[in-house]
Amino acid sequence: xxxxxxxxxxxxxxxNVMPCSGYDIKKFCDSSISHxxxxxxxxxxxxxxxxxxxxLVVKETEHTEGRPSKNVYSITEAGKxxxxxxxxxxxxxxxxxxxxxxxxxFSSEVPLENIIEKLEKEKVKHEKLVADYLQMEAFLxxxxxxxxxxxxxxxxxxxxxxxxxxxxxxxxxxxxxxxxTNGFAKEGD
Amino acid sequence: xxxxxxxxxxxxxxxNVMPCSGYDIKKFCDSSISHxxxxxxxxxxxxxxxxxxxxLVVKETEHTEGRPSKNVYSITEAGKxxxxxxxxxxxxxxxxxxxxxxxxxFSSEVPLENIIEKLEKEKVKHEKLVADYLQMEAFLxxxxxxxxxxxxxxxxxxxxxxxxxxxxxxxxxxxxxxxxTNGFAKEGD
DNA sequence: GCGCCCATGTAACTAGTTACATGATTCA
DNA sequence: TGAATCATGTAACTAGTTACATGGGCGC
Numbered sequence: 001x002x003x004x005x006x007x008x009x010x011x012x013x014x015x016n017v018m019p020c021s022g023y024d025i026k027k028f029c030d031s032s033i034s035h036x037x038x039x040x041x042x043x044x045x046x047x048x049x050x051x052x053x054x055x056l057v058v059k060e061t062e063h064t065e066g067r068p069s070k071n072v073y074s075i076t077e078a079g080k081x082x083x084x085x086x087x088x089x090x091x092x093x094x095x096x097x098x099x100x101x102x103x104x105x106f107s108s109e110v111p112l113e114n115i116i117e118k119l120e121k122e123k124v125k126h127e128k129l130v131a132d133y134l135q136m137e138a139f140l141x142x143x144x145x146x147x148x149x150x151x152x153x154x155x156x157x158x159x160x161x162x163x164x165x166x167x168x169x170x171x172x173x174x175x176x177x178x179x180x181t182n183g184f185a186k187e188g189d
Numbered sequence: 190x191x192x193x194x195x196x197x198x199x200x201x202x203x204x205n206v207m208p209c210s211g212y213d214i215k216k217f218c219d220s221s222i223s224h225x226x227x228x229x230x231x232x233x234x235x236x237x238x239x240x241x242x243x244x245l246v247v248k249e250t251e252h253t254e255g256r257p258s259k260n261v262y263s264i265t266e267a268g269k270x271x272x273x274x275x276x277x278x279x280x281x282x283x284x285x286x287x288x289x290x291x292x293x294x295f296s297s298e299v300p301l302e303n304i305i306e307k308l309e310k311e312k313v314k315h316e317k318l319v320a321d322y323l324q325m326e327a328f329l330x331x332x333x334x335x336x337x338x339x340x341x342x343x344x345x346x347x348x349x350x351x352x353x354x355x356x357x358x359x360x361x362x363x364x365x366x367x368x369x370t371n372g373f374a375k376e377g378d
Numbered sequence: 379g380c381g382c383c384c385a386t387g388t389a390a391c392t393a394g395t396t397a398c399a400t401g402a403t404t405c406a
Numbered sequence: 407t408g409a410a411t412c413a414t415g416t417a418a419c420t421a422g423t424t425a426c427a428t429g430g431g432c433g434c
Contacts, residue, residue: 005421006288013295023385033294036287043422045387066431068385087292087299091307093314096285098225099195101347103276105222106202108339110276118280125282150297157365158290161358168357169350176346194393212413232394234415257402257413 004092007043008051012075012083015057017151019074022048032155035129035162048073056082116177123173126166133163193281196232197240201264201272204246206340208263211237221344224318224351237262245271305366312362315355322352 010033014025022044029039048071051057056079062070075083100122107115137159140146146155199222203214211233218228237260240246245268251259264272289311296304326348329335335344 006286006291007421010291013291016295021385022387033291036285036290038284038286040423041385041387042389042424068430070385083295084298087296088303090310091289091292093288094286095227096225097195097227097283098350099282100280101225101350102195102199102202102222103280104343105340105347106205106272107276107343109273114277121279151294153369154293154296157369158294160365161287161290161361164357164361165354168353172350172353176349180342180346196393210413211415229395230413230415231396231417255403259413 004086005047007039007047008056009083009086010037010039011044011047011051012056012079012086015073015075016080016083019072021062021070021072023070024072033158035133036158051079054078112180115180119173119177119180123170123177126169126173129166130163130170133159133166137163193275194236196228196236197245198272198275199226199228200233200236200240201245201268201275204262204264205269205272208249208261210251210259210261212259213261222347224322225347240268244268301369304369308362308366308369312359312366315358315362318355319352319359322348322355326352 010029011025014020014028017028020028022041025044025048026039026041029037048057048059052059052073055076057073057075060072060074062072064070100118103110103118104115137156140152140155140159146152199218200214203209203217206217209217211230214233214237215228215230218226237246237248241248241262244265246262246264249261249263251261253259289307292299292307293304326345329341329344329348335341
């Protein structure tokens with residue numbers, strides 16, 4: 001309960017979908033969960049080794065001609081139990097920090113153009129994200145195998161969460177740009 | 190440019206509003222920016238010392254009878270410049286991790302009730318947050334001094350960002366609960 | 379020949395959290 | 407008497423990032 005290494009569970013989650021090398025796990029993360037989770041090699045490789053020691057995964061070295069050899073890890077029964085137990089536990093949400101809001105909060109002496117620029121940038125960023133989410137959604141829906149899997153509605157849900165979030169942020173950017181530009185006129189009435 | 194200690198700027202930002210002790214800074218953070226930023230004593234005290242060495246702040250020890258003595262820090266001209274320069278720089282957004290989405294993504298074998306429970310919890314959490322934001326907004330608007338300050342529209346903006354975000358999350362929770370409960374019926378049409 | 383992808387790892391550093399240590403005053 | 411608030415700090419640990427180190431194959 002006490003200290004939780006979440007990287008461990010992220011890796012177990014991926015390995016529960018399919019056996020993978022560290023390199024594959026990174027690719028999977030980057031393509032599927034990167035809008036709400038990230039992992040890097042410097043964590044992945046050591047954590048895989050630790051988990052092997054704990055018996056949560058097993059390694060098999062795969063040699064393919066003309067390629068570097070690959071350490072393919074598979075989840076064990078013990079690993080599945082560990083993952084399942086973690087999935088049932090309540091979410092421990094960690095405070096996220098938002099640098100844009102921190103800057104905004106302290107920006108009373110900053111030229112308005114600079115503030116607006118930051119808000120425009122944020123807006124564009126989220127517009128791109130919305131496009132990404134829609135594309136990924138279309139991609140999932142086009143894949144018959146995924147579409148028929150138990151994962152499908154859940155994967156869709158994570159995408160729509162991102163989209164809702166970005167859409168809200170875009171609206172906020174627009175309104176904030178407007179209200180800061182108009183001075184405080186709109187406030188009183 | 191390279192490595193940025195954001196705690197430093199958060200503290201400078203607070204000290205630019207008013208001279209403070211480490212303890213006061215923590216209180217300010219907890220009451221004003223806690224919905225998007227947090228700082229703890231174990232960072233605050235050492236960073237204040239470092240900044241004093243760098244000449245960004247000056248310390249004055251204040252003795253009041255019947256109370257522990259207090260180290261009150263004030264921002265210097267050098268500190269103001271450092272802060273202003275940072276505020277002008279573009280925001281470096283850092284990837285946030287979302288444990289709820291991570292769990293959801295891997296939850297194909299988790300009982301639906303457990304998933305729904307987590308979504309309900311998330312919804313309740315954000316409903317409380319919306320209430321907090323509205324209360325804080327009312328509080329700011331009731332304070333004549335704040336209302337007439339340059340900070341006012343910016344502080345309001347940070348609150349509305351949080352509110353937009355939470356409102357979107359609540360909607361997403363509702364829709365996700367609905368769509369997961371109804372099976373996948375609603376998808377095709 | 380150059381850069382990209384495949385593939386695995388370590389070292390060094392930066393950041394952030396939790397627990398510990400201390401001690402006075404105030405309020406119930 | 408015991409909890410809360412005021413007040414400052416350190417030690418130990420956990421997590422996370424960046425840079426470094428290596429090296430083959432493939433396509434342009």
